[in-house]
Amino acid sequence: MNARIPEDVRPEVHRWLGDELFEHVPSNIVVVDRNYRVVLANRQFEEVFGKAVGRQCYEVYKRQDKVCDQCLAAQTFSDGKVHVNDEEGFDRRGKRAHYVVYTAPVRNETGEITYVIEMSYDVTETKSLQRAYNILFDRAPCYIAVINRDLRIVRSNERLVKKFGDQVGEHCYKVYKNRTERCSDCPALKTFADGQCSHSEQVGQDKSGNPIHYIVSTAPLERSKTDCSYVIELSTDVTELHDLSDRLNHESSFRNIMIESTLDALVATDTSGKVKVFNRAAEKLFKISAGQVVGNMRSDRFLPDRFLRAVEAGEANLVLSEATVVDSEGEQIPVRFSGSVLRNGDQVIGGSAFFQDLREFKELERRNLDNERLAAVGQTVAQLAHGIKNILNGLQGGMYIIRSGMRSGSQKRIDRGWNMLERNVDRITVLVKGFLNFSKGYAPKAKPTDPNALAKEVVELYRDAARQIGVELVWQPAPLVAPAMMDAEEIRSCLENLVSNAMDACKVSDNPKCSVTLAVDEHDDILEFSVHDSGCGMDHEIKNKVFTTFFTTKGLGGTGLGLLITRKIVQQHGGSIEVDSTPGKGSTFRVRFPRKRLPCAESANILVEDNHQEEDHDGGVGDGQS
Amino acid sequence: MSAQRILLVDDEPDALEFLRDLLEDHDYVVASADSAAAGLAQAKKERPDLICVDVLMPEQSGMSLYQQLKTDPELKNIPVFITSGLNVSRDLDKIEYRRLPDGTIIPEPEGFVEKPVNIQRFMDLVSRVLG
Numbered sequence: 001m002n003a004r005i006p007e008d009v010r011p012e013v014h015r016w017l018g019d020e021l022f023e024h025v026p027s028n029i030v031v032v033d034r035n036y037r038v039v040l041a042n043r044q045f046e047e048v049f050g051k052a053v054g055r056q057c058y059e060v061y062k063r064q065d066k067v068c069d070q071c072l073a074a075q076t077f078s079d080g081k082v083h084v085n086d087e088e089g090f091d092r093r094g095k096r097a098h099y100v101v102y103t104a105p106v107r108n109e110t111g112e113i114t115y116v117i118e119m120s121y122d123v124t125e126t127k128s129l130q131r132a133y134n135i136l137f138d139r140a141p142c143y144i145a146v147i148n149r150d151l152r153i154v155r156s157n158e159r160l161v162k163k164f165g166d167q168v169g170e171h172c173y174k175v176y177k178n179r180t181e182r183c184s185d186c187p188a189l190k191t192f193a194d195g196q197c198s199h200s201e202q203v204g205q206d207k208s209g210n211p212i213h214y215i216v217s218t219a220p221l222e223r224s225k226t227d228c229s230y231v232i233e234l235s236t237d238v239t240e241l242h243d244l245s246d247r248l249n250h251e252s253s254f255r256n257i258m259i260e261s262t263l264d265a266l267v268a269t270d271t272s273g274k275v276k277v278f279n280r281a282a283e284k285l286f287k288i289s290a291g292q293v294v295g296n297m298r299s300d301r302f303l304p305d306r307f308l309r310a311v312e313a314g315e316a317n318l319v320l321s322e323a324t325v326v327d328s329e330g331e332q333i334p335v336r337f338s339g340s341v342l343r344n345g346d347q348v349i350g351g352s353a354f355f356q357d358l359r360e361f362k363e364l365e366r367r368n369l370d371n372e373r374l375a376a377v378g379q380t381v382a383q384l385a386h387g388i389k390n391i392l393n394g395l396q397g398g399m400y401i402i403r404s405g406m407r408s409g410s411q412k413r414i415d416r417g418w419n420m421l422e423r424n425v426d427r428i429t430v431l432v433k434g435f436l437n438f439s440k441g442y443a444p445k446a447k448p449t450d451p452n453a454l455a456k457e458v459v460e461l462y463r464d465a466a467r468q469i470g471v472e473l474v475w476q477p478a479p480l481v482a483p484a485m486m487d488a489e490e491i492r493s494c495l496e497n498l499v500s501n502a503m504d505a506c507k508v509s510d511n512p513k514c515s516v517t518l519a520v521d522e523h524d525d526i527l528e529f530s531v532h533d534s535g536c537g538m539d540h541e542i543k544n545k546v547f548t549t550f551f552t553t554k555g556l557g558g559t560g561l562g563l564l565i566t567r568k569i570v571q572q573h574g575g576s577i578e579v580d581s582t583p584g585k586g587s588t589f590r591v592r593f594p595r596k597r598l599p600c601a602e603s604a605n606i607l608v609e610d611n612h613q614e615e616d617h618d619g620g621v622g623d624g625q626s
Numbered sequence: 627m628s629a630q631r632i633l634l635v636d637d638e639p640d641a642l643e644f645l646r647d648l649l650e651d652h653d654y655v656v657a658s659a660d661s662a663a664a665g666l667a668q669a670k671k672e673r674p675d676l677i678c679v680d681v682l683m684p685e686q687s688g689m690s691l692y693q694q695l696k697t698d699p700e701l702k703n704i705p706v707f708i709t710s711g712l713n714v715s716r717d718l719d720k721i722e723y724r725r726l727p728d729g730t731i732i733p734e735p736e737g738f739v740e741k742p743v744n745i746q747r748f749m750d751l752v753s754r755v756l757g
Contacts, residue, residue: 136655287704314688385711386711386712387711389711389740389741389742390638390641390711390741392741392742393640393641393644393711393741393742393743394638394640394644395742396644396742396743396745397640397641397644397645397647397648397743398640398644400644400647400648400745401643401644404647404651413647416643420640420643420644423640424640503683507687508661508684509685536684537684537685538685539685539687539690540684556628583685583686584685
């Protein structure tokens with residue numbers, strides 16, 4: 001030591017270095033002899049560990065009663081070298097203390113080591129910081145690795161070990177990604193190169209091979225920017241976030257596909273009333289692009305008034321089997337509508353509306369009706385031909401009888417032939433009138449009508465006639481039947497036709513006690529009128545023909561148009577007619593009106609339009625005749 | 627040789643009156659019935675040489691009467707004319723009047739007479755069948 005201090009240093013400096021330094025140096029210094037007894041301790045030492053001189057050093061430092069296992073002083077006594085070690089002991093208040101100890105030999109003139117100087121300084125605070133750092137390192141909610149320039153992991157935290165396995169010494173790309181070469185976008189290499197922090201998003205796989213998404217941040221571990229030999233990598237696991245986002249994306253695209261591919265038009269709105277969703281079917285229905293609508297237009301413009309009123313009245317849902325909306329060109333479109341107010345708990349978050357375009361359906365329905373009418377016209381023509389042929393036969397017969405009467409000079413025979421001619425001319429007049437009535441256009445003037453009352457009127461009308469031919473006429477009303485939208489005049493004439501037919505069937509029957517029943521019934525929203533007679537009935541052929549080729553079996557008494565007209569009226573009310581008959585037992589005609597097909601204001605309009613054409617046509621014929 | 631007898635079955639009085647006059651003028655003896663049931667009874671009673679049956683009649687049609695006539699052992703050899711305002715050859719085939727419920731097929735009628743009756747053709751047919 002003395003060798004380091006130049007010869008010319010002043011004696012007072014020597015003295016300070018000897019005495020004062022010992023007392024004032026901010027370090028604990030004791031001198032121990034070969035028995036580890038403290039022979040000298042400086043002030044700093046005694047402030048920390050208390051009175052030391054005369055006590056064993058191990059007793060002072062560690063409150064032990066024997067020499068430490070790895071005694072530094074013993075080593076210095078034996079090898080004469082300086083030793084350094086971390087030690088842990090107790091201060092004079094009994095508090096745990098960490099300190100770094102240096103031991104140095106003190107030799108006498110013969111070179112023998114007589115004492116050892118122990119110098120120590122307190123590292124308790126550093127140690128506790130280190131412990132905190134270790135806890136942070138292991139328990140931090142991310143994967144932490146320290147890697148060297150060879151990209152090998154030199155240290156990894158518990159979390160990383162748990163996820164990727166204990167692979168200290170392995171390359172980080174092997175550990176994180178099970179790769180055999182460096183990653184092209186390695187953030188650690190960037191940090192090694194420029195000493196700056198670096199971030200990137202990576203996909204790796206855990207020790208079981210599951211994909212792990214993480215965001216990695218790298219930072220130089222050394223303070224010196226120029227020479228960095230370690231980088232610390234902090235990786236935040238975002239796999240769950242990623243999965244969640246994937247699921248959200250999936251659900252969102254699923255929803256979008258559903259919205260876009262549904263055949264129903266969908267219009268949805270938020271609380272502002274502006275349209276938020278306007279799918280492809282909606283674009284087609286309203287003839288306007290989603291781009292023009294979404295975020296710009298209010299949804300009210302697309303919704304039926306009845307729905308808006310229902311929402312104002314506090315309704316949450318409304319389904320309309322038929323409503324009208326208006327497209328961008330002002331055309332009215334019939335739709336089936338279903339609208340809902342959307343809620344999240346108690347909070348209204350918007351509204352949604354589905355529209356099913358009914359135009360095609362309506363067109364089909366109209367075409368169907370046209371087809372039925374065409375079929376009826378065809379049947380009428382066949383019937384007409386048959387009727388005319390029978391009348392022609394009568395005319396021919398009348399002419400033959402007159403001619404043969406003239407030839408034989410029989411006035412009686414001529415008169416008979418003349419009467420036959422007249423009868424058949426009358427028949428053809430009735431037939432033509434009936435046919436014109438049938439072909440004349442007609443729109444049901446539908447009003448709410450009590451079916452029971454209507455049936456009763458018909459029964460009253462025929463009561464006397466029935467009594468005269470000895471037929472019992474029965475009115476059988478339905479209990480609790482609601483009024484139905486129908487043209488009372490027309491339906492009455494149908495029922496009259498059926499009752500009159502039934503009475504005719506009774507007239508030619510052998511059954512002495514015939515009855516005719518006009519019954520009203522309703523089941524499953526179908527209103528039914530039935531006319532049953534216990535008259536002659538019809539055999540198979542006639543029954544088959546009664547609605548296919550309309551004809552009469554009443555000779556001069558009928559035109560054969562009655563049932564044809566009846567069926568036409570029934571069809572115009574959306575109904576159907578059928579017959580059940582057994583020869584000799586009687587017949588039942590059933591007229592059924594499904595309530596939902598009964599005329600309403602709109603369908604009546606369609607028929608009126610059709611009828612204008614027919615009326616014009618009739619008018620032309622009429623002018624020609626007059 | 628006694629006069630040949632013809633039975634007319636038709637619900638139309640005018641048709642009966644016309645053909646009765648026509649046939650009587652040609653020296654046939656004519657009987658008539660205004661329904662299928664009466665026609666069958668008359669046929670059994672009179673055993674005519676020819677029966678003319680109208681198709682469309684109330685209660686029981688002429689085709690049903692035709693089936694009865696052609697399946698009755700005592701009547702089935704009497705020739706039958708079908709008379710109708712229908713297009714007889716076309717419309718009647720559709721209803722398969724010759725097929726009985728048990729599947730047997732009865733023979734075709736001896737003649738079809740479409741109304742209005744062509745007097746010359748009708749009389750030729752009658753005399754040919756009865757000749």
